[in-house]
Amino acid sequence: xxxxxxxxxxxxxxxxxxxxxxxxxxxxxxxxxxxxxxxxxxxxxxxxxxxxxxxxxxxxxxxxxxxxxxxxxxxxxxxxxxxxxxxxxxxxxxxxxxxxxxxxxxxxxxxxxxxxxxxxxxxxxxxxxxxxxxxxxxxxxxxxxxxxxxxxxxxxxxxxxxxxxxxxxxxxxxxxxxxxxxxxxxxxxxxxxxxxxxxxxxxxxxxxxxxxxxxxxxxxxxxxxxxxxxxxxxxxxxxxxxxxxxxxxxxxxxxxxxxxxxxxxxxxxxxxxxxxxxx
Amino acid sequence: xxxxxxxxxxxxxxxxxxxxxxxxxxxxxxxxxxxxxxxxxxxxxxxxxxxxxxxxxxxxxxxxxxxxxxxxxxxxxxxxxxxxxxxxxxxxxxxxxxxxxxxxxxxxxxxxxxxxxxxxxxxxxxxxxxxxxxxxxxxxxxxxxxxxxxxxxxxxxxxxxxxxxxxxxxxxxxxxxxxxxxxxxxxxxxxxxxxxxxxxxxxxxxxxxxxxxxxxxxxxxxxxxxxxxxxxxxxxxxxxxxxxxxxxxxx
Amino acid sequence: xxxxxxxxxxxxxxxxxxxxxxxxxxxxxxxxxxxxxxxxxxxxxxxxxxxxxxxxxxxxxxxxxxxxxxxxxxxxxxxxxxxxxxxxxxxxxxxxxxxxxxxxxxxxxxxxxxxxxxxxxxxxxxxxxxxxxxxxxxxxxxxxxxxxxxxxxxxxxxxxxxxxxxxxxxxxxxxxxxxxxxxxxxxxxxxxxxxxxxxxxxxxxxxxxxxxxxxxxxxxxxxxxxxxxxxxxxxxx
Numbered sequence: 001x002x003x004x005x006x007x008x009x010x011x012x013x014x015x016x017x018x019x020x021x022x023x024x025x026x027x028x029x030x031x032x033x034x035x036x037x038x039x040x041x042x043x044x045x046x047x048x049x050x051x052x053x054x055x056x057x058x059x060x061x062x063x064x065x066x067x068x069x070x071x072x073x074x075x076x077x078x079x080x081x082x083x084x085x086x087x088x089x090x091x092x093x094x095x096x097x098x099x100x101x102x103x104x105x106x107x108x109x110x111x112x113x114x115x116x117x118x119x120x121x122x123x124x125x126x127x128x129x130x131x132x133x134x135x136x137x138x139x140x141x142x143x144x145x146x147x148x149x150x151x152x153x154x155x156x157x158x159x160x161x162x163x164x165x166x167x168x169x170x171x172x173x174x175x176x177x178x179x180x181x182x183x184x185x186x187x188x189x190x191x192x193x194x195x196x197x198x199x200x201x202x203x204x205x206x207x208x209x210x211x212x213x214x215x216x217x218x219x220x221x222x223x224x225x226x227x228x229x230x231x232x233x234x235x236x237x238x239x240x241x242x243x244x245x246x247x248x249x250x251x252x253x254x255x256x257x258x259x260x261x262x263x264x265x266x267x268x269x270x271x272x273x274x275x276x277x278x279x
Numbered sequence: 280x281x282x283x284x285x286x287x288x289x290x291x292x293x294x295x296x297x298x299x300x301x302x303x304x305x306x307x308x309x310x311x312x313x314x315x316x317x318x319x320x321x322x323x324x325x326x327x328x329x330x331x332x333x334x335x336x337x338x339x340x341x342x343x344x345x346x347x348x349x350x351x352x353x354x355x356x357x358x359x360x361x362x363x364x365x366x367x368x369x370x371x372x373x374x375x376x377x378x379x380x381x382x383x384x385x386x387x388x389x390x391x392x393x394x395x396x397x398x399x400x401x402x403x404x405x406x407x408x409x410x411x412x413x414x415x416x417x418x419x420x421x422x423x424x425x426x427x428x429x430x431x432x433x434x435x436x437x438x439x440x441x442x443x444x445x446x447x448x449x450x451x452x453x454x455x456x457x458x459x460x461x462x463x464x465x466x467x468x469x470x471x472x473x474x475x476x477x478x479x480x481x482x483x484x485x486x487x488x489x490x491x492x493x494x495x496x497x498x499x500x501x502x503x504x505x506x507x508x509x510x511x512x513x514x515x516x517x518x519x520x521x522x523x524x525x526x527x528x529x530x
Numbered sequence: 531x532x533x534x535x536x537x538x539x540x541x542x543x544x545x546x547x548x549x550x551x552x553x554x555x556x557x558x559x560x561x562x563x564x565x566x567x568x569x570x571x572x573x574x575x576x577x578x579x580x581x582x583x584x585x586x587x588x589x590x591x592x593x594x595x596x597x598x599x600x601x602x603x604x605x606x607x608x609x610x611x612x613x614x615x616x617x618x619x620x621x622x623x624x625x626x627x628x629x630x631x632x633x634x635x636x637x638x639x640x641x642x643x644x645x646x647x648x649x650x651x652x653x654x655x656x657x658x659x660x661x662x663x664x665x666x667x668x669x670x671x672x673x674x675x676x677x678x679x680x681x682x683x684x685x686x687x688x689x690x691x692x693x694x695x696x697x698x699x700x701x702x703x704x705x706x707x708x709x710x711x712x713x714x715x716x717x718x719x720x721x722x723x724x725x726x727x728x729x730x731x732x733x734x735x736x737x738x739x740x741x742x743x744x745x746x747x748x749x750x751x752x753x754x755x756x757x758x759x760x761x762x763x764x765x766x767x
Binding site: 333338355357360363364365374377380381382433 | 659660662663664665666667668669673677680681682683
């Protein structure tokens with residue numbers, strides 16, 4: 001047979017392919033006790049998961065694989081049945097999710113808060129404890145307000161605050177209102193380089209490495225509290241969902257053990273999340 | 280493909296025409312190759328020499344009829360031989376393997392030759408053209424003359440009855456040219472029928488038994504070598520179009 | 531550009547310390563993209579070679595479609611595969627979403643048009659030069675294409691490196707179908723994207739330099755393989 005080099009190569013290639021396939025298959029078999037959790041980018045970027053999830057694994061032996069996307073996408077993943085449990089922070093959307101039958105009843109887990117970030121010198125003069133007053137001032141000022149505009153929990157909260165300030169849907173109604181359609185980190189990046197105001201969750205802000213000239217200008221308003229909920233995806237809609245394992249996560253994270261672990265997570269000595277699960 | 284009934288004829292072309300788009304490369308050509316001949320095709324560039332060779336070899340579409348002797352083994356050496364980026368020996372092996380496969384397919388029987396036999400024949404072919412020392416060299420790294428000889432070896436290795444060559448020495452220096460001419464003389468002496476095209480009339484005179492002159496796709500002279508050169512000397516045939524170099528090289 | 535210099539220093543440190551998480555991330559990048567190129571090569575090279583040699587009605591349309599797929603955005607490929615593999619999708623029962631296997635599938639789809647289009651060009655160029663002579667030697671269309679591939683084997687290697695570059699540098703597809711799960715489906719490009727979105731730009735840049743140096747290493751290895759004189763000038767220079 002003439003093309004000798006070809007035959008030789010083909011034989012070696014088949015061996016490599018088989019070896020590769022074996023390697024790729026192996027890890028899948030080794031990790032059977034795991035669940036897929038859809039959560040948000042801001043939660044991931046707060047650094048909570050590397051603190052919380054190993055504790056859960058130690059207590060139960062279950063690995064949690066986190067897919068971190070925007071809240072809208074996380075809920076969509078839940079609807080499609082591509083995750084076993086959801087961990088997001090948009091109570092209204094979560095309750096709709098459960099009412100529509102996609103999830104088992106949601107439970108409160110913890111809350112953190114939003115803060116209004118802006119340039120240190122605060123040209124719009126919004127500094128204070130009142131988010132609605134701040135937004136009203138911003139609407140009248142020439143300063144830019146940057147929105148995530150990505151249907152995330154943070155975005156939904158931001159729109160609610162605008163509504164409280166009497167502006168229903170700031171797009172087109174507020175001058176210098178911009179949307180980036182991006183996550184919390186990229187939005188902070190943009191604001192850092194352009195000196196814009198924006199709403200952020202405290203966790204991402206504390207973990208963010210590029211503070212530049214930005215600072216927290218409004219905090220402590222009770223309305224800025226951001227509630228997290230855990231939802232097990234409904235096995236009636238998606239029978240393959242690992243119901244027992246997912247339930248164990250929901251139970252653990254609302255138990256004394258889980259709640260204490262949440263409270264123990266600190267950045268620079270500051271507690272980020274405040275457990276508030278009810279029995 | 281009709282079978283030849285004329286004794287001693289290897290390939291017979293009957294009113295063959297070839298068109299490339301609007302251009303007529305061959306126009307109503309009648310041509311027969313007989314066993315033992317050495318035919319030189321002469322004529323200006325674009326007169327149809329290469330096209331005629333390709334039709335004889337059966338690799339291009341044409342109008343008219345082409346008849347070929349049953350089971351005839353024929354090979355063609357192109358003006359710029361295509362050699363693969365492999366060793367000289369392997370180029371020959373591939374040539375032999377392809378020829379064996381084609382022959383087996385035509386005769387509808389499995390190939391009669393094994394790998395060892397092909398290796399032997401390839402080595403013999405390299406020796407015949409004096410390239411045995413370069414067997415494992417990359418074919419593309421050989422000089423122009425060596426590559427031409429390798430192409431000759433590739434054609435000769437299958438022991439064809441008919442060997443077609445398109446300007447086998449036009450791109451070679453005088454020494455390489457002589458080597459190739461000697462080889463062709465040897466092939467003819469071994470009984471191989473040759474049809475080759477050339478611009479070199481002295482070469483044609485030295486090698487050929489029959490000269491065919493083409494102009495604008497037509498054969499306008501088809502004579503024995505002796506008759507042809509007598510006619511040229513007497514001025515009866517204008518061997519080349521104006522502007523062609525004179526055939527003044529003497530041997 | 532002192533930022534780049536600082537990142538270069540970080541990159542060097544990362545490579546020297548060989549932090550296990552980094553090693554795992556790099557290994558996954560190379561495994562996913564390498565496997566995608568491997569599968570893409572076995573499917574795409576014969577397909578491209580056949581397209582160069584074959585003649586059939588509608589061939590022009592196929593070539594145009596193939597060239598159009600060269601510009602397939604990686605995020606679109608990821609989205610299509612995601613919709614197929616989602617539990618709510620037709621292949622949901624396979625259960626391979628958010629695993630490296632899904633990433634390999636998505637990248638194979640990205641790499642296939644590249645491999646096929648370039649292989650077609652390589653074989654077509656070869657056939658233009660020597661197709662008739664191979665035909666004269668007795669080779670049919672399939673053999674002509676196969677011989678051209680052997681003949682232009684280093685051009686084939688180069689095009690596979692191009693395909694690998696496309697795969698290992700993309701982030702859109704692997705992000706969507708892999709989910710960027712730490713320790714499971716996180717590769718170099720998704721790590722870089724993550725660090726960027728966290729605002730750690732120096733680290734993101736350093737990771738980028740690490741990825742580039744490893745690909746450079748791969749190219750050095752390929753360049754060191756001896757090839758016969760005369761091949762050095764083949765097709766791509």
